[in-house]
Amino acid sequence: MDLKEKLVSSFLAFENSVDIDSYVHDVRSEAIKVFEEKGFPSKKEEAWKYTSLNKILKVDYSVFPKQENALDYKDVKQYFIHDIDTYKIIFIDGKYSSHLSETTHDGIDVCLMSAALNKPKYRLVIENYFNKAASKESLASLNTAFASEGAYIHIPKNKIADKPIQVIHFSTGNESASLLQPRNLIVVEENSHVQIIERHQSLTNNAVLTNSVTEIFARKRAIVDYYKIQNDTANASLIDNTFIKQQRESIASVHTFAFGGKLTRNNLNYYQEGERIDSILKGVTILGDKQHVDHNTLVHHIEPNCESHQDYKGIFGDQSTGVFNGKIIVEKEAQKTNAFQSNNNILVSDKASINTKPQLEIFADDVKCSHGCTIGQLDESALFYMQSRGIPKKEAKALLMYAFSNNVLSSVKIPEIKQRINKIIANKLGVDIGFDL
Amino acid sequence: MSKYTEDDLREELKTKEYEYGFYTDIESDTFPNGLNEDIVRAISQKKEEPQWMTDWRLEAFRVWKDMVEPEWANVHYEKPDFQGISYYSAPNSKPKYDSIDEVDPELLATFEKLGISLDEQKKLAGVAMDVVVDSVSVATTFKKTLGEKGIIFMSISEAIKEHPELVKKYLGTVVPQKDNFYAALNSAVFSDGSFCYIPKGVKCPMELSTYFRINQAGTGQFERTLVIADEGSYVSYLEGCTAPSRDENQLHAAVVELIALDDAEIKYSTVQNWYPGNAEGKGGVFNFVTKRGICEKNAKISWTQVETGSAVTWKYPSCVLKGDNSVGEFYSIAVTNNYQQADTGTKMIHLGKNTKSTIISKGISAGKSQNSYRGLVQVSSRAENARNFSQCDSLLMGNECGAHTFPYIEAKNKSAKIEHEATTSKIGEDQIFYCNQRGIDTEKAIALIVNGFSKEVLNKLPMEFAVEAQKLLEISLEGSVG
Numbered sequence: 027m028d029l030k031e032k033l034v035s036s037f038l039a040f041e042n043s044v045d046i047d048s049y050v051h052d053v054r055s056e057a058i059k060v061f062e063e064k065g066f067p068s069k070k071e072e073a074w075k076y077t078s079l080n081k082i083l084k085v086d087y088s089v090f091p092k093q094e095n096a097l098d099y100k101d102v103k104q105y106f107i108h109d110i111d112t113y114k115i116i117f118i119d120g121k122y123s124s125h126l127s128e129t130t131h132d133g134i135d136v137c138l139m140s141a142a143l144n145k146p147k148y149r150l151v152i153e154n155y156f157n158k159a160a161s162k163e164s165l166a167s168l169n170t171a172f173a174s175e176g177a178y179i180h181i182p183k184n185k186i187a188d189k190p191i192q193v194i195h196f197s198t199g200n201e202s203a204s205l206l207q208p209r210n211l212i213v214v215e216e217n218s219h220v221q222i223i224e225r226h227q228s229l230t231n232n233a234v235l236t237n238s239v240t241e242i243f244a245r246k247r248a249i250v251d252y253y254k255i256q257n258d259t260a261n262a263s264l265i266d267n268t269f270i271k272q273q274r275e276s277i278a279s280v281h282t283f284a285f286g287g288k289l290t291r292n293n294l295n296y297y298q299e300g301e302r303i304d305s306i307l308k309g310v311t312i313l314g315d316k317q318h319v320d321h322n323t324l325v326h327h328i329e330p331n332c333e334s335h336q337d338y339k340g341i342f343g344d345q346s347t348g349v350f351n352g353k354i355i356v357e358k359e360a361q362k363t364n365a366f367q368s369n370n371n372i373l374v375s376d377k378a379s380i381n382t383k384p385q386l387e388i389f390a391d392d393v394k395c396s397h398g399c400t401i402g403q404l405d406e407s408a409l410f411y412m413q414s415r416g417i418p419k420k421e422a423k424a425l426l427m428y429a430f431s432n433n434v435l436s437s438v439k440i441p442e443i444k445q446r447i448n449k450i451i452a453n454k455l456g457v458d459i460g461f462d463l
Numbered sequence: 464m465s466k467y468t469e470d471d472l473r474e475e476l477k478t479k480e481y482e483y484g485f486y487t488d489i490e491s492d493t494f495p496n497g498l499n500e501d502i503v504r505a506i507s508q509k510k511e512e513p514q515w516m517t518d519w520r521l522e523a524f525r526v527w528k529d530m531v532e533p534e535w536a537n538v539h540y541e542k543p544d545f546q547g548i549s550y551y552s553a554p555n556s557k558p559k560y561d562s563i564d565e566v567d568p569e570l571l572a573t574f575e576k577l578g579i580s581l582d583e584q585k586k587l588a589g590v591a592m593d594v595v596v597d598s599v600s601v602a603t604t605f606k607k608t609l610g611e612k613g614i615i616f617m618s619i620s621e622a623i624k625e626h627p628e629l630v631k632k633y634l635g636t637v638v639p640q641k642d643n644f645y646a647a648l649n650s651a652v653f654s655d656g657s658f659c660y661i662p663k664g665v666k667c668p669m670e671l672s673t674y675f676r677i678n679q680a681g682t683g684q685f686e687r688t689l690v691i692a693d694e695g696s697y698v699s700y701l702e703g704c705t706a707p708s709r710d711e712n713q714l715h716a717a718v719v720e721l722i723a724l725d726d727a728e729i730k731y732s733t734v735q736n737w738y739p740g741n742a743e744g745k746g747g748v749f750n751f752v753t754k755r756g757i758c759e760k761n762a763k764i765s766w767t768q769v770e771t772g773s774a775v776t777w778k779y780p781s782c783v784l785k786g787d788n789s790v791g792e793f794y795s796i797a798v799t800n801n802y803q804q805a806d807t808g809t810k811m812i813h814l815g816k817n818t819k820s821t822i823i824s825k826g827i828s829a830g831k832s833q834n835s836y837r838g839l840v841q842v843s844s845r846a847e848n849a850r851n852f853s854q855c856d857s858l859l860m861g862n863e864c865g866a867h868t869f870p871y872i873e874a875k876n877k878s879a880k881i882e883h884e885a886t887t888s889k890i891g892e893d894q895i896f897y898c899n900q901r902g903i904d905t906e907k908a909i910a911l912i913v914n915g916f917s918k919e920v921l922n923k924l925p926m927e928f929a930v931e932a933q934k935l936l937e938i939s940l941e942g943s944v945g
Binding site: 072358371373375376379381384387388391396397399400401402 | 535860861862863866868869870873876879881883884885889
């Protein structure tokens with residue numbers, strides 16, 4: 027039985043096991059139909075031209091984790107941004123871990139999707155927002171069909187979340203290979219502000235496939251600051267589907283730090299539904315081994331006077347593959363749009379490859395849109411200069427690569443995250459330099 | 464003086480009929496509609512082709528039968544009925560004249576309207592014309608001068624008879640029969656086209672050029688061009704097209720193959736001005752062309768195109784940079800107006816070491832048209848030090864048109880250096896204002912700005928063509944702008 031059949035047939039059992047009201051029930055039933063019809067995407071589809079899921083889908087995943095595993099904080103402390111005070115929503119194999127978490131209902135709601143889905147007091151929010159941004163694409167639908175757990179964050183009007191929120195999904199996979207489908211909903215009301223850090227971490231040698239969906243709603247003048255840290259083990263794969271709907275004058279930025287895992291696919295979709303919106307998409311990708319990262323972004327400019335800024339940097343070594351597929355659509359009504367996209371890549375090894383496809387689809391005439399894309403090498407003369415000043419080649423290279431990705435890092439607003447990323451980069455590049463000299 | 468507004472311009476453009484739309488009534492020898500093996504055989508027979516050629520065509524036909532029309536391009540149109548087309552049409556009694564006076568006067572009048580009277584052409588800076596009216600070459604000039612240099616320039620049907628060894632060796636090597644749907648169709652039914660061979664070390668002394676015209680109602684035109692530049696040679700080849708105004712859609716599926724052997728250089732320029740359909744988007748030519756060149760060591764192929772016509776364009780002149788140090792270039796201006804749709808671009812396949820490619824593409828869309836750039840830059844793992852520079856600029860006029868860019872960049876070698884940039888903008892009000900206040904009216908100002916926008920590409924065209932291209936740009940955009 028292949029994975030698709032397995033999922034479709036286990037849907038009924040799943041439906042019976044969760045106690046839910048009719049609204050979500052309808053959404054789920056519809057979603058499973060969509061998935062059943064479309065199946066997993068294949069390389070024949072334009073959006074999946076460079077990323078094949080075949081190998082990953084061959085693994086026999088257990089769809090529902092059976093036993094609950096506990097983790098000791100000291101064992102997993104390294105995966106937290108632990109030097110600042112944060113709210114924490116922690117999941118182990120898809121199950122909430124109250125022991126590691128720190129949630130709140132004081133002014134803002136930082137809690138669980140399962141609670142939100144079941145408690146009547148969240149009903150209105152769920153009906154207004156749940157599955158309202160996610161696309162009808164097959165993987166997102168699959169997640170919707172099985173949506174039961176994840177982070178639920180609701181920031182009411184005129185509130186600034188007093189500390190950042192960390193959402194971490196651990197997988198222990200003690201029993202077997204596992205498929206996780208976390209579902210996050212983030213609603214930021216008028217004039218509110220929130221910072222969120224998301225991480226998926228595998229602690230096992232068994233294969234893990236995560237198919238995650240995050241819906242983010244930024245209402246009028248809201249500010250959302252989202253950081254994704256992807257630095258997983260060689261047998262963990264992640265398909266991250268993020269959908270962001272923005273209302274007027276809101277600012278939403280997503281920083282994606284992709285340092286690996288077996289296969290990572292980031293579907294990042296922005297829908298601008300008001301005027302004077304700013305959307306920021308930034309990413310640093312540093313890969314080695316046989317890792318594969320695919321950034322698939324969409325910015326849909328629907329209303330006039332909006333901006334979007336995309337900046338993705340990639341460094342590819344060993345036999346890794348990088349894909350960047352950025353699409354900007356500017357509708358006829360979206361006059362005075364400023365849309366910028368840039369994708370810069372460095373290939374370090376002859377066996378690494380990069381496929382990039384920056385697309386513009388423009389239907390409005392009074393716009394400023396540009397995209398740029400480069401593939402190149404480190405500057406030999408700069409390297410030579412540093413070596414002549416006594417900096418060893420390895421360090422010199424690392425410094426240049428760090429400088430190359432610095433544009434993206436400089437817009438990170440939480441210093442502790444920047445430090446953490448710096449450490450990961452130094453580690454990835456095999457040097458011992460604190461970059462924030 | 465009353466102000467000449469955007470609306471006036473638009474109105475004027477709408478009422479402007481296709482200037483080159485006319486139809487010459489020449490008695491034609493036309494095949495019944497439809498396509499099957501017998502028709503393919505009949506075409507081959509009609510052209511008195513040898514058996515190997517007939518087999519080659521049949522092979523292509525058998526492949527084509529099982530192929531489906533590609534749908535990935537960003538264009539929408541009613542698919543042509545391939546069984547509703549006549550696959551062969553030749554002007555009656557192929558004339559073999561020694562002097563122009565003997566040529567059918569009606570045909571000469573056709574040339575006159577096109578502004579390419581042979582007399583004038585002869586006087587013009589040494590341009591040899593292989594004139595194609597409805598698929599069969601009718602007049603060839605300057606053949607003697609070329610002959611002295613050993614250059615072979617003739618219709619491909621003649622070449623099949625006279626130089627079978629060359630045709631056999633190279634035909635289908637760059638664009639194989641089963642390359643794609645339209646290339647397979649062309650391989651099966653191509654009626655005529657040009658053949659050109661430049662011997663070793665010869666620099667072709669003049670620009671070679673062919674005019675293509677679609678003339679007979681309801682006939683598709685399937686041109687086949689094969690240009691071979693032997694080691695160390697150079698040739699500049701021009702191709703230009705205009706077509707009569709017609710209501711039903713006409714299909715054009717040409718194949719062009721360029722072969723540049725070691726140290727050779729081919730410059731291939733196209734001006735395409737087929738009937739784009741009227742202001743309501745009715746009629747117009749479907750242009751589905753496969754053009755590709757292969758570069759051996761130190762060779763260079765340069766494509767330049769000015770695309771202003773056709774209702775639907777689907778065209779990607781490509782370079783396979785097989786030899787070390789080879790160079791590929793692509794310069795393009797694509798203008799769409801009214802309901803025209805263009806999906807055009809290039810492929811640069813870097814296989815050899817130190818290969819270089821440059822892509823400059825300028826898209827101008829006006830009216831309700833859709834203009835797409837689609838390009839591929841591919842660097843294989845063995846292509847050390849490959850270098851590519853791509854630039855795609857789009858100019859939008861009016862808010863009902865669209866400009867799209869679909870670049871594909873695939874690099875598998877760490878020494879590759881690839882740059883791609885694309886911009887989209889409109890003509891600035893300040894630019895127009897500046898021109899206005901210097902006494903240049905709005906329409907002229909727009910022509911000036913568009914000209915400047917396309918300069919990089921226009922500069923690459925040979926002199927005679929550049930003038931025509933510039934004029935074409937003006938005609939196709941007149942009044943569409945604000």
